[in-house]
Amino acid sequence: MxxxxxxxxxxxxxxGILHLALVQEAAITLPLIACGVFAGLFVLALIAGRKIKFDPVLR
Known part of the structure; x- marks a missing residue:
């Protein structure tokens, strides 16, 4: 990683923890939106960070 x-x-x-600590009912708040954005960036960073080895055998 x-x-x-x-x-x-x-x-x-x-x-996500901040959203759960502040809000008792189910509502969309700024920490929840930030949690979704950072989770999306996390997935993109994982995809971008993969080291894909491509070694074709040319004969």
């Missing part, structure tokens, strides 16, 4: 993916994961978790 890259540093940017780990950072996005931590930010997503913190904003």
């Amino acid at each position: 890259s540093k940017s993916a780990a950072g996005c994961l931590i930010l997503a978790l913190l904003s």
Whole structure:
């Protein structure tokens, strides 16, 4: 996992916990929106951080 993916994961978790701590009823709040954005960035960072090895055998 890259540093940017780990950072996005931590930010997503913190904003999700903040939403759960502040809101008692089910409502869309700014921390919940931030949690979704950071979770999406986490997935993109994981995809971008993959090292795909392509070694074709040319004969």
